[in-house]
Amino acid sequence: MKRLCGLLSALLLSVSAAASEATLQIDGYARETLPGAAMSAAYLTLQNGAQERRQLVRVELPGRSGASADLHTTEERDGVSRMRPLDMLSVPAGGEVQMAPGGVHLMLRGVELRAGDSLPLRLHFASGDAIDIRVPVRSLRAAPGGAHHHG
Numbered sequence: 001m002k003r004l005c006g007l008l009s010a011l012l013l014s015v016s017a018a019a020s021e022a023t024l025q026i027d028g029y030a031r032e033t034l035p036g037a038a039m040s041a042a043y044l045t046l047q048n049g050a051q052e053r054r055q056l057v058r059v060e061l062p063g064r065s066g067a068s069a070d071l072h073t074t075e076e077r078d079g080v081s082r083m084r085p086l087d088m089l090s091v092p093a094g095g096e097v098q099m100a101p102g103g104v105h106l107m108l109r110g111v112e113l114r115a116g117d118s119l120p121l122r123l124h125f126a127s128g129d130a131i132d133i134r135v136p137v138r139s140l141r142a143a144p145g146g147a148h149h150h151g
């Protein structure tokens with residue numbers, strides 16, 4: 001019986017380890033690019049259900065050579081908002097970080113995105129692991145937060 005208990009707890013331990021990997025939930029979207037423009041942004045929401053914080057350090061665009069995705073934040077200084085690169089984005093244990101227009105975003109360069117497409121992203125974390133996700137591309141007109149584009 002003792003042995004069985006040991007086996008069971010070992011099993012439970014490995015199950016909970018697997019579960020903590022999966023407790024990072026990522027959702028989001030990218031904005032379509034305007035004709036002739038190869039720049040856009042993506043906004044993710046990261047929910048961390050784990051006991052440890054997760055730090056997003058780098059994002060790749062798999063299969064798109066020459067394209068880049070950089071973590072940016074937006075700061076307002078003297079009434080002018082400016083983008084600044086972020087070294088990493090920390091998602092606290094049990095917490096959530098939401099990227100949004102006018103705040104933290106993924107700056108996309110060298111891409112052309114049409115509404116209805118989906119964009120694969122590879123997220124690299126400070127822990128050394130990477131998570132592949134795919135976000136939908138939304139129309140600028142439909143995007144909430146008011147894009148300052150017309151026509």
Ligand SMILES: [Cu+2]
Nearest residue numbers: 072083105107
């Ligand atoms: Cu930016």
